[in-house]
Amino acid sequence: xxxxxxPAGYIDIAIKAAIGGVLIAALLTLGRLRQxxxxxxxVSVPFxxxxxxxxxxxxxxxxxxxxxxxAAMWSAIPWVAYLGVVYLLxxxxxxxxxLAAGWFVWFIxxxxxxxxxxxxx
Numbered sequence: 001x002x003x004x005x006x007p008a009g010y011i012d013i014a015i016k017a018a019i020g021g022v023l024i025a026a027l028l029t030l031g032r033l034r035q036x037x038x039x040x041x042x043v044s045v046p047f048x049x050x051x052x053x054x055x056x057x058x059x060x061x062x063x064x065x066x067x068x069x070x071a072a073m074w075s076a077i078p079w080v081a082y083l084g085v086v087y088l089l090x091x092x093x094x095x096x097x098x099l100a101a102g103w104f105v106w107f108i109x110x111x112x113x114x115x116x117x118x119x120x121x
Contacts, residue, residue, distance in 0.1 A: 019051065071117050078109035 030039040049072060057065040082102040089098035 016051070071113075074113045074117060075110065078106045078113065081109055082106035 027039055027042055030042065053065055053068060056068050082105055084102075085105045086098050086102035089101055092098075093101075
């Protein structure tokens, strides 16, 4: 795919944004249809990562791909912490508070891992 600052580069970005938007719309539609288990499972399917890692591998090579995949493996820890906080707080506090608390825990752990992984890259 074309990249760069020219018009072709912007079209490439627009296509990527459209793909992401379609995936989010599909998940929201499943949620509205009360398919909560399927929606929960699909949230963790690597739709976006498949495309992103293909793109990184194509444009930047296997070494960059390995760095990105290693970071994604470490991201499982903040993700599980986020899910745990939201699960524990859901129904006990306001929805926004539960989601914000989960995000805050995720952010702190993700920042820590980002600093550590960047130092080792």
